[in-house]
Amino acid sequence: MRIEKVDVIVTSPGRNFVTLKLTTGDGVVGLGDATLNGRELAVASYLRDHVAALLVGRQAHNIEDTWQYPYRGPYWRRGPVTMAAIAAVDMALWDIKGKVAGLPVYQLLGGRSRRGALAYGHASGTTVEALFTAIRNLRDDGFKAIRIQAGVPGLARVYGVGSDQLAGQRYDYAPAARTTVPVEEDWDTAAYLRHIPGVFEAVRAQFGADLLLLHDAHHRLTPNQGAQLGRALEPFDLFWLEDCTPAENQEALRLVRQHTTTPLAIGEVFNTVWDYQQIIREQLIDYVRSSVTHTGGITHVKKLLEYAAQYQIKSGMHGPTDVSPVGMAAAMHLGMSIHNFGIQEYMKHGAKTDLVFEQSFTWTDGLLHPGAKPGLGVELNVDEAGKYPYEQAYLPYNRLADGTVHDW
Numbered sequence: 001m002r003i004e005k006v007d008v009i010v011t012s013p014g015r016n017f018v019t020l021k022l023t024t025g026d027g028v029v030g031l032g033d034a035t036l037n038g039r040e041l042a043v044a045s046y047l048r049d050h051v052a053a054l055l056v057g058r059q060a061h062n063i064e065d066t067w068q069y070p071y072r073g074p075y076w077r078r079g080p081v082t083m084a085a086i087a088a089v090d091m092a093l094w095d096i097k098g099k100v101a102g103l104p105v106y107q108l109l110g111g112r113s114r115r116g117a118l119a120y121g122h123a124s125g126t127t128v129e130a131l132f133t134a135i136r137n138l139r140d141d142g143f144k145a146i147r148i149q150a151g152v153p154g155l156a157r158v159y160g161v162g163s164d165q166l167a168g169q170r171y172d173y174a175p176a177a178r179t180t181v182p183v184e185e186d187w188d189t190a191a192y193l194r195h196i197p198g199v200f201e202a203v204r205a206q207f208g209a210d211l212l213l214l215h216d217a218h219h220r221l222t223p224n225q226g227a228q229l230g231r232a233l234e235p236f237d238l239f240w241l242e243d244c245t246p247a248e249n250q251e252a253l254r255l256v257r258q259h260t261t262t263p264l265a266i267g268e269v270f271n272t273v274w275d276y277q278q279i280i281r282e283q284l285i286d287y288v289r290s291s292v293t294h295t296g297g298i299t300h301v302k303k304l305l306e307y308a309a310q311y312q313i314k315s316g317m318h319g320p321t322d323v324s325p326v327g328m329a330a331a332m333h334l335g336m337s338i339h340n341f342g343i344q345e346y347m348k349h350g351a352k353t354d355l356v357f358e359q360s361f362t363w364t365d366g367l368l369h370p371g372a373k374p375g376l377g378v379e380l381n382v383d384e385a386g387k388y389p390y391e392q393a394y395l396p397y398n399r400l401a402d403g404t405v406h407d408w
């Protein structure tokens with residue numbers, strides 16, 4: 001069964017998505033997510049201009065070999081553009097294999113290890129009332145785990161914090177607001193560190209001990225500041241503290257680890273197992289944040305999580321709205337099958353996205369399930385996708401009060 005046709009579809013139903021569509025000679029279609037937020041066209045070009053020709057005529061069943069070929073073949077390895085492109089090829093081939101076998105992908109990965117994937121939603125607010133409203137809404141929707149982000153007094157805008165007027169509604173990350181250059185936000189680490197522990201104290205006092213609470217520092221702290229924050233949050237029993245440092249320097253996590261027992265999650269900007277080599281071997285983290293979309297697909301993230309499992313480190317796969325429903329489905333199938341599943345991030349997509357990508361996910365009692373359809377279980381409505389051409393959009397960035405560009 002050979003790959004006959006390779007299409008790359010860029011669509012923007014509220015935000016940009018890049019989808020790889022492979023069609024075999026017998027007409028079986030496989031989909032892969034290649035969306036890289038703010039760099040979508042770079043991956044689309046990589047696929048169209050450099051990968052498509054390698055795929056045509058290849059045996060669609062040889063997933064491992066078709067992973068190694070575009071990874072080792074071109075000389076240049078790793079990096080988010082390459083790894084998102086390879087991820088899309090890999091997902092599409094698993095989708096095809098599942099459809100041919102008549103089985104959902106998780107069955108091909110070893111079968112089901114759980115009833116569904118525990119998922120966390122996003123709550124935020126600049127006031128305690130708005131934050132509490134957002135938390136109540138997520139709880140009413142069945143979430144047992146909630147990520148808490150809060151506005152910081154003195155800062156005009158903080159990434160990951162939605163407007164208070166929308167507290168009861170679905171939150172979408174910037175750059176849902178389209179801009180041709182990144183929007184500038186302000187940042188003050190000292191003000192943030194002073195404010196956040198009080199937010200968690202208020203949330204625990206209001207919602208009790210059972211609710212699982214998470215927090216994302218969005219890579220903005222030094223190792224010492226990360227250690228301070230982790231320690232300050234210990235009384236509030238977090239499920240995890242995410243991305244406390246930028247962590248290109250894997251050793252940075254040693255200092256954080258030595259000073260706090262707050263569990264640490266990292267890796268949504270990492271794209272290979274090699275980015276995790278030291279932090280997994282030295283047990284410096286508790287959760288692996290990679291998404292299937294940005295880390296070489298199901299084949300590679302499965303290897304990464306098997307390595308992590310040797311050290312009792314679990315999955316916490318990235319699932320923001322800039323991972324398409326195809327990428328989310330791939331994460332769910334993998335999460336259903338592995339033993340060391342931890343939690344899945346789940347930001348629901350908007351209504352327009354749900355029309356472009358027809359999904360069979362179920363959401364019951366705080367557990368996500370990819371559904372029983374063969375393959376990944378997501379279909380692309382090409383006519384609907386065609387209504388939404390690409391629109392330039394970027395993540396914001398931040399500067400300190402003196403004008404210095406700060407870390408993400």
Ligand code: KDG
Pocket residue numbers: 037173216218268318319320321322345395
């Ligand atoms: O594209 C970047 C976003 O997906 C990222 O900033 C979201 O930090 C994020 C998260 O934890 O979902």
Ligand code: MG
Pocket residue numbers: 216218242243268
């Ligand atoms: Mg994050």
